[in-house]
Amino acid sequence: MFQAKHQLIAGLVVALAFAGAAQAQETYKIGISAGLTGYAATVDRAWSDGVQTAVDVLNEKGGVMGRKLEVVIEDNRSNPQEAVTVYRKMVSSDQVNLFSSGCVSAGNAAAAPMVAKSEIPMILCSILPKDVEWAFTTLPPAGFEIEKRFEYLRDKTQIRKVGVLHDPTPYALLQKDVAQKVAAKYGIEVVSTEAYKQEDADLSVQLSKMQSAGAGAVMKIGLGGTTLTAAKNLKQLDSPMLLLTSLEDLAVFKPVAEVLGDKFFFVASPSQVFEAYPDGPLKTAIGQFLDPWKKKFGDRDPNWASRGWDSVMLAAKAIETGKSFEGQAVRENLEKITGFQGTTGVYDMSPTQHQGISSNPFVVAQIIDGQVRIAQ
Amino acid sequence: MTAAGTLEVVPPVLDVRGLTARYGHVEALKGVDLTAGRGELVAVLGPNGAGKSTLLRAIMGLIPNQGEVRFLDKSLPRRDPAGAANKGVVLVPEGRGIFGPMTVLENLELGAFAIGRDKAEMERRLNRVFELFPRVKERLKQVAGSMSGGEQQMVAVGRAMMSDPKVLLLDEPSLGLAPRVTGEILDTLGALSASGLPVVLVEQKAPLALKLACRAYLLSLGRIVATINPREVKSHDELAQYYFA
Amino acid sequence: MTNSPSTTSPEAPGLARPHTRHFGSAAVWALSAAIIGYALVFGGYMATIVAFALIYAVFVSGLNVFMGLTAQVSFGQSAFAAIGGYTSAVLTTTYEWAPLPGMVAGLVFALVAAFLIGFPTLRLKGHYLAMATLAIGLITYEIAVEWESVTQGYLGISGIPPLGIGPFEAVSDRAILSVLSVIVVILAFAVTRIRRSRLGRAFSAVAGSEEAAGALGINVSRYKLVSFLIAAAIASLSGSLFVHVVGYVSPEVFGLHMVILAFTMVYIGGLGTVAGPLIGALIISILPEVFRGMKDYQDLAYGVTMILILIYAPKGIAGVAGALDARRSA
Incomplete structure (x- = not known):
């Protein structure tokens, strides 16, 4: 009992201290609501480190318009309710100026109305919350990963029938819908669409159905260990089908490549195939990010981190264009960004387009002899 | 009014016929017949594990059972302890x-x-x-x-x-009690039955129960092996014979 | 369990319960009021945390009726919160109902579901019942994920209107906190009444021993079902409150996480006590914030504190307060 009382008093004191400390506002604060623990941990830790890398680089150059940046990061445990709490904490206690939040879509959606009311722009890793003019995303349109794979099948293989294997996450569902819609444009037929769950330990039923429906390739949409499961199942079934998966951390793909070898393809972002990527403005932009990233994290996968980096650079661009740190101004100038070369592609925002990436930067890649290569 | 000594003259309030109960594969009760009428205190005696508690629990419908429990000339539902209690068959559990x-x-x-x-x-x-x-x-x-x-x-x-209650069932009320307190409680039970309430008393301490009972059923391995008129039991040795028969 | 309303026997003096003084219990209520008061006055993110805590206090109050008063175990109460929450969310967005009728509809659905589930499962005992209820929670979660045409799956439903009746809408932190506080107080009062009532006596008899209760003529399965229905109705209410306060719902909200949190709250607060759900919910919600500054050690500090509370207050905070009162007046 007394124990609990003391804790509470301590809690109240801490809370008061928070409220007081946030008064002096010299740095420009970027808040991150990230799933540092829970299902989004891999992605969101990378995203957060990307944001931090960008902030460090900008601060070394003297900040943005002479003002230093500061990162405030809170773990939302990949849970929407926790996300609302940490967003609220960062809004009222830390008084952050902008959010660069991670990939927990539900958490971002749950907090979005409250953040909008506080007039704080959000640049996200996840899909856009509905009807919120304060939110922007670095996420490429759902079609890009799909179209790149169809394109590859059309141009480089004889395969014209595919199966779509997806998990129930919002982004995967969007991609699945796109796949069914655009397949015909590439002369490809989706003969089978099967769902699975992230925790499934066996996908052979879904894969067998696809094979018997005549599919020559499996388009897998979704993250995590299920990719390796699918690969093992294909091997067990001795299936001739190719496996083409969506964007993912390279660390996940290495064991998959060991199982399936040259039957395994994946969508890669330019930063993941940096060495092999053709020269151009995109390669230059990635290089600017990859240098400090590699200094700090070595060979760690740069994919999601590069989008975190982009989110900071977009914010800096908007601030410099409008010469204002004020929320409303930053929001309006984010909408005005066009032709901005990021690490994931070119961003073209507008009042009606808050998902900025407009050209498809992806490539289809393979891992041959442990080396990542653009698929031929 | 008391009917001690004159067996079966009082029409039974509680009439148990061929009651069987099992725990899993073990048949704990194998077709038990028992009656208790107005003013009667009947004792159920027997060693540990004879099925005495099981008998009371089966009468109440607390455990699955077969056979028939008739109460005031109507059958009690087989598995409805609350229903039995509300009709007046009440158990003081072990x-x-x-x-x-x-x-x-x-x-x-x-x-x-x-x-x-x-x-x-x-x-x-x-x-x-x-x-x-x-x-x-x-x-x-x-x-x-x-x-x-x-x-x-x-x-x-x-x-x-x-x-x-219209019938009172008691499961070893003397368990763990000092003799004086036990005496006090058993005396009250005797008074209750004398006032007309049928009482079924499960007891391991046979001498105590036989003092009060008008009739005693000796239960062994789930069967009634003897029905005893307490007045005819002359000595402890005679009772012991039944126990170990 | 205090004054026994059904006895007015002049020959039975002092029928009131032993404790006539309630310093400990009063302290628990005062502490709860102080925390809510702090959030009301200072607002900020404490307001969000306390609002969530109050919603949880509602949910835990229901759990407390089933687990505390009736001594049954259910890991599936989140299912009824989900039914209430999703019914409110769908009816107020897709069909543009007002919040209150949506809430009532959720309550009805939750009661129907609880009846259909409770009728067969409540015949089960102990861990069988616990397993069955766990399954119900997981199944409901799956339905929320898979029934996309209605629930929108993981994407969730956004744009849910705030709590409100007619022109009055609870939008500000203060309004939300006030509405939730009133609901929690009403529920605490209702639980007090239930405990003292015939129904409450039946619950505590079932809690004491199902066999003895049955042998006394108490229809055990019926009272277990009633207790389950009350708990489900309150859970449904908490689910509706959640979606209106946050304005958004997705399946994760009503996942296993919710059940674990609620169990912690009910045990830390004091199982079977009236003030337990509130103080438990408040403390469990605030503790992580107290330790938030400790970053990576946050979970460790939280865990250690939980263990300390359970060692020194095994009957929960309200339980200890009640025991102190009893000792003082004895």
Whole structure:
């Protein structure tokens, strides 16, 4: 009992201290609501480190318009309710100026109305919350990963029938819908669409159905260990089908490549195939990010981190264009960004387009002899 | 009125016919017949594991059973303890089944659960329990779990009496009690049966039960092996013969 | 368990319960009021945390009826919160109902579901019942994920209107906190009444021993079902409150996480006590914030504190307060 009382008093004191400390506002604060623990941990830790890398680089150059940046990061445990709490904490206690939040879509959606009311722009890793003019995303349109794979099948293989294997996450569902819609444009037929769950330990039923429906390739949409499961199942079934998966951390793909070898393809972002990527403005932009990233994290996968980096650079661009740190101004100038070369592609925002990436930067890649290569 | 000694002259209130019960594959009760009529206190004797408690639990419908339990010339539903209790067949379970965290009064009131909010009737029944066990009245607001075993047994019997039973079943009320307290409780039971209430008393301490009973059933391995007229039991040795037969 | 309303016997003096002084319990209520008061006055993110805590206090109050008063175990109460929450969310967005009728509809659905589930499962005992209820929670979660045409799956439903009746809408932190506080107080009052009532006596008899209760003529399965229905109705209410306060719902909200949190709250607060759900919910919600500054050690500090509370207050905070009162007046 007394124990609990003391804790509470301590809690109240801490809370008061928070409220007081946030008064002096010299740095420009970027808040991150990230799933540092829970299902989004891999992605969101990378995203957060990307944001931090960008902030460090900008601060070394003297900040943005002479003002230093500061990162405030809170773990939302990949849970929407926790996300609302940490967003609220960062809004009222830390008084952050902008959010660069991670990939927990539900958490971002749950907090979005409250953040909008506080007039704080959000640049996200996840899909856009509905009807919120304060939110922007670095996420490429759902079609890009799909179209790149169809394109590859059309141009480089004889395969014209595919199966779509997806998990129930919002982004995967969007991609699945796109796949069914655009397949015909590439002369490809989706003969089978099967769902699975992230925790499934066996996908052979879904894969067998696809094979018997005549599919020559499996388009897998979704993250995590299920990719390796699918690969093992294909091997067990001795299936001739190719496996083409969506964007993912390279660390996940290495064991998959060991199982399936040259039957395994994946969508890669330019930063993941940096060495092999053709020269151009995109390669230059990635290089600017990859240098400090590699200094700090070595060979760690740069994919999601590069989008975190982009989110900071977009914010800096908007601030410099409008010469204002004020929320409303930053929001309006984010909408005005066009032709901005990021690490994931070119961003073209507008009042009606808050998902900025407009050209498809992806490539289809393979891992041959442990080396990542653009698929031929 | 008392019928001690004259077997089977009183029409039975409780008439158990061919009652069988099993725990899993073990047949714990193998076709037991037993009757208890107005004013009769019948004892069920037998060694540990004979099936005495099982018999009472089966009569109440607390465990799956086969056979028939007739009460006031109607069959009791097979698996409905609450229904049986509300009809007037009330069990004071082994270990008393007192609600420890509740007060004595609350325990007693639960015994009269079926009467609802009838305060006058509640008073009447409480007073009757106080007459049977004056000591209980002094402890009404005490938490039942903090009382001695004997007092708890009094509350348990009192609680059963609160429901105004037509047949009272008791499972080893003397268990773990000092002889004096046991005597006190058994005397009350004797008085209750003398006032007309049929009582079925399961007891391991045969001599105590035989003093009160008009008839005793000797249960062994789930069967009634003997029906005894207590007046005809001359000595402990004779009883022991039944036990070890 | 205090004054026994069904006895007015003049021959039975002092029928009131032993404790006449309630310093400990009063302290628990005062502490709860102080925390809510702090959030009301200072607002900020404490307001969000306390609002969530109050919603949880509602949910835990229901759990407390089933687990505390009736001594049954259910890991599936989140299912009824989900039914209430999703019914409110769908009816107020897709069909543009007002919040209150949506809430009532959720309550009805939750009761129907609880009846259909409770009728067969409540015949089960102990861990069988626990397993069955766990399954119900998981199944409901799956339905929320898979029934996309209605629930929108993981994407969730956004744009849910705030709590409100007619022109009055609870939008500000203060309004939300006030509405939730009133609901929690009403529920605490209702639980007090239930405990003292005939129904409450039946619950505690079932809690004490199902066999003894049955032998006394108490229809055990019926009262277990009633207790389950009350708990489900309250859970449904908490689910509706959640979606209106946050304005958004997705399946994760009503996942296993919710059940674990609620169990922690009910045990830390004091199982079977009236003030337990509130103080438990408040403390469990605030503790992580107290330790938030400790970053990576946050979970460790939280865990250690939980263990300390359970060692020194095994009956929960309200339980200890009640025991102190009893000892003082004895």
